[in-house]
Amino acid sequence: MSEQPLLSVENLTVRFAMNRRGLFSPATHLYAVDDVSFHVNRGETLAIVGESGSGKTTAALAAARLVTAYEGRVVLDGEDVLPLEGEELRQMRQKVQFIFQDPYSSLNPRQRAEEIVRDPLQSLTDTPAAEQQEITERLFAQVGLRPEQRRLFPHQFSGGQRQRIGIARALATQPELVICDEPVSALDVAVQAQILNLLSALQEEFGLTYLFISHDLGVVQHMCDSVAVMYMGKIVEHADRKSLFNNPLHPYTAALLSAVPSVDKTLREKSKRILIPGDPPDPTQKQVGCRFASRCPVAQDQCRLSEPPLTEIAPNHRVACHLVDEKAISPL
Amino acid sequence: MTEPLLKVQNLRVELTTRNGTAPVIDDVSFELHAGENLSFVGESGCGKSMTALAIMGLLPEGIGRITAGSIMFDGQELTELSQERLRRIRGNDISMIFQEPMTSLNPVYTIGEQIVEVLLAHQSISRADAWAEAATLLDAVRIPKARERLKDYPFQLSGGQRQRVMIAIALACKPKVLIADEPTTALDVTVQAQIFDLLRDLRQETGTSIILITHDMGAVAEMAERMIVMYAGRIAEIGAVDDIIGTPRHPYTKGLISCVPHVLAHVTDEKQPLTEVPGIVPSLREFGKDQCLFASRCQHRTQQCLTARPQSVNFDGAQSADCWHAGTL
Ligand SMILES: Nc1ncnc2c1ncn2[C@@H]1O[C@H](COP(=O)(O)OP(=O)(O)O)[C@@H](O)[C@H]1O
Ligand SMILES: Nc1ncnc2c1ncn2[C@@H]1O[C@H](COP(=O)(O)OP(=O)(O)O)[C@@H](O)[C@H]1O
Ligand code: SF4
Ligand SMILES: [Mg+2]
Ligand SMILES: [Mg+2]
Numbered sequence: 001m002s003e004q005p006l007l008s009v010e011n012l013t014v015r016f017a018m019n020r021r022g023l024f025s026p027a028t029h030l031y032a033v034d035d036v037s038f039h040v041n042r043g044e045t046l047a048i049v050g051e052s053g054s055g056k057t058t059a060a061l062a063a064a065r066l067v068t069a070y071e072g073r074v075v076l077d078g079e080d081v082l083p084l085e086g087e088e089l090r091q092m093r094q095k096v097q098f099i100f101q102d103p104y105s106s107l108n109p110r111q112r113a114e115e116i117v118r119d120p121l122q123s124l125t126d127t128p129a130a131e132q133q134e135i136t137e138r139l140f141a142q143v144g145l146r147p148e149q150r151r152l153f154p155h156q157f158s159g160g161q162r163q164r165i166g167i168a169r170a171l172a173t174q175p176e177l178v179i180c181d182e183p184v185s186a187l188d189v190a191v192q193a194q195i196l197n198l199l200s201a202l203q204e205e206f207g208l209t210y211l212f213i214s215h216d217l218g219v220v221q222h223m224c225d226s227v228a229v230m231y232m233g234k235i236v237e238h239a240d241r242k243s244l245f246n247n248p249l250h251p252y253t254a255a256l257l258s259a260v261p262s263v264d265k266t267l268r269e270k271s272k273r274i275l276i277p278g279d280p281p282d283p284t285q286k287q288v289g290c291r292f293a294s295r296c297p298v299a300q301d302q303c304r305l306s307e308p309p310l311t312e313i314a315p316n317h318r319v320a321c322h323l324v325d326e327k328a329i330s331p332l
Numbered sequence: 333m334t335e336p337l338l339k340v341q342n343l344r345v346e347l348t349t350r351n352g353t354a355p356v357i358d359d360v361s362f363e364l365h366a367g368e369n370l371s372f373v374g375e376s377g378c379g380k381s382m383t384a385l386a387i388m389g390l391l392p393e394g395i396g397r398i399t400a401g402s403i404m405f406d407g408q409e410l411t412e413l414s415q416e417r418l419r420r421i422r423g424n425d426i427s428m429i430f431q432e433p434m435t436s437l438n439p440v441y442t443i444g445e446q447i448v449e450v451l452l453a454h455q456s457i458s459r460a461d462a463w464a465e466a467a468t469l470l471d472a473v474r475i476p477k478a479r480e481r482l483k484d485y486p487f488q489l490s491g492g493q494r495q496r497v498m499i500a501i502a503l504a505c506k507p508k509v510l511i512a513d514e515p516t517t518a519l520d521v522t523v524q525a526q527i528f529d530l531l532r533d534l535r536q537e538t539g540t541s542i543i544l545i546t547h548d549m550g551a552v553a554e555m556a557e558r559m560i561v562m563y564a565g566r567i568a569e570i571g572a573v574d575d576i577i578g579t580p581r582h583p584y585t586k587g588l589i590s591c592v593p594h595v596l597a598h599v600t601d602e603k604q605p606l607t608e609v610p611g612i613v614p615s616l617r618e619f620g621k622d623q624c625l626f627a628s629r630c631q632h633r634t635q636q637c638l639t640a641r642p643q644s645v646n647f648d649g650a651q652s653a654d655c656w657h658a659g660t661l
Contacts, residue, residue: 188612215520221599
């Protein structure tokens with residue numbers, strides 16, 4: 001693929017100041033996203049997967065300029081995003097829109113559905129009012145809401161319908177990149193399928209590029225073209241869909257996959273269960289070595305001493321593990 | 333076959349809300365045998381938690397009441413017991429763990445104090461013995477350095493550890509039945525795997541029967557021998573897990589299984605749209621109508637489905653589905 005990725009994130013770091021323990025102790029920081037690089041090809045879906053607290057949301061928010069990056073570079077459509085200000089920043093915001101996890105709290109309860117959907121057009125574009133109305137009406141149909149529902153308030157909709165409103169709002173400015181942050185995690189399985197199918201259809205229709213955040217590996221596998229697996233602020237594996245799921249190389253990726261309960265009996269019997277003990281270590285403590293070492297079933301001395309870099313071990317397959325090399329064989 | 337440990341027959345529970353009275357549990361019957369894991373699945377709002385609360389005698393006061401049917405537990409009719417006797421059964425014989433362990437733990441007491449309180453309330457042992465027993469329990473639910481952690485407050489624990497503490501409290505009195513209502517929904521998948529492992533081991537060691545409530549078919553497949561698919565306060569399908577997942581007979585069960593993007597062992601370039609079950613679970617107001625309550629979402633619906641509640645159709649191996657067309661689909 002010679003074409004430039006639509007979004008390319010290079011060495012991004014986001015840190016949050018922590019409460020000082022005492023008046024004279026130095027300020028400490030939590031590195032929520034720590035030197036992370038990934039890219040999303042135009043018209044494709046990159047999924048970021050990982051457990052809660054691994055930094056998925058923060059990475060996406062920083063790429064969209066909704067949280068301040070500490071270090072790194074974000075290039076959208078050839079343009080350096082982090083230094084943008086004023087009108088240029090406003091232009092950039094039209095191109096990147098967000099769909100949030102919680103269809104309950106992410107909509108203003110006092111706004112009517114159509115006002116919510118129109119909001120980005122008003123704040124980010126100079127679209128004339130009449131055209132705004134047309135666009136809003138069209139969006140309602142496109143996300144599967146009925147015209148008479150335009151005047152209703154969020155509480156008058158079901159969870160799935162509210163997520164449709166959130167999707168319509170995200171599409172209002174005709175963005176190129178849509179960041180979907182756990183868009184179906186709060187929904188029941190049947191409604192999940194409805195929303196996932198809608199997102200796929202809209203992507204096809206408008207050539208959208210998705211940065212799709214989820215902790216659900218089944219959903220990720222279904223939606224993505226490529227995947228980045230995060231663990232404690234780091235990407236541990238980044239590969240295209242087939243490479244990642246057919247040959248997961250990082251022990252954490254393998255453990256995540258084996259932890260998903262499966263309805264498929266043969267799959268259950270043939271797959272080796274990799275039970276990783278404990279919880280992730282305290283993110284406020286700076287780690288030496290591989291962050292996964294404390295839970296990794298195959299960790300060796302070198303893993304606890306030096307941090308493995310994210311290394312390309314095959315085309316479109318990068319892994320950060322000391323025990324994985326070009327032979328691309330799982331260390332488990 | 334031996335007598336079941338728990339036998340629920342034709343249970344009807346009515347909820348009275350601003351919108352009137354409706355049967356949140358509508359003619360539900362099932363059995364739970366000693367040492368068995370039975371799972372309830374279904375979307376939210378189908379009455380899974382209400383079924384559990386009815387068994388526990390914890391229906392929302394002034395709103396919910398059992399209006400018909402029987403709950404036989406270990407030779408006693410629970411629906412006829414006094415509050416006092418029920419409370420004793422709740423503490424000693426049937427325990428429950430909930431989805432959000434933080435809200436079920438008291439933030440101002442250490443976890444040690446909370447476990448000891450439960451032990452003292454239900455067993456005649458000394459306070460010192462209770463503390464020793466509490467440490468043993470924390471150890472049994474695989475919390476490292478159990479004795480030291482007894483002094484921790486709930487906020488000092490991770491979500492997974494809090495759920496382990498809840499399991500420890502639930503196990504404190506060696507219950508015959510453990511009801512786990514979405515115990516891992518708020519947890520990460522690797523932590524869920526640990527909790528499931530723990531539940532499996534505990535069941536093997538203690539012979540406790542488990543009722544696992546979940547919305548995840550995969551979890552059912554891994555944890556349970558028998559399952560009940562609930563829809564709008566009724567049993568849509570009941571039977572052995574392998575039978576139902578292998579050959580679902582009720583259109584709702586089929587939909588629940590096929591609408592989920594299951595992790596595949598081997599992925600190809602091909603991607604199919606997910607099978608959709610249109611619409612949503614009806615609200616409580618619709619419950620109890622003399623028709624199939626799934627009809628509005630069902631592609632096999634006929635006139636009959638709209639005019640009478642479906643009867644059970646039985647299949648091999650004690651699988652049965654409440655659908656007018658289950659036999660011919
Ligand atoms: N505004 C904030 N202030 C302080 N810490 C934060 C803030 N936002 C996120 N964090 C912390 O950063 C880490 C990553 O969080 P997040 O990006 O939300 O993870 P994820 O989306 O993968 O669950 C977590 O440890 C979280 O507690
Ligand atoms: N305290 C309550 N007051 C009124 N309605 C309730 C109450 N609790 C539950 N319900 C209603 O009862 C039905 C079944 O709820 P529940 O048993 O919690 O479902 P599930 O556990 O399957 O998600 C739902 O329609 C729900 O809205
Ligand atoms: S009874 Fe009719 S509407 Fe109900 S599930 Fe069966 S076919 Fe569908
Ligand atoms: Mg997040
Ligand atoms: Mg419930």
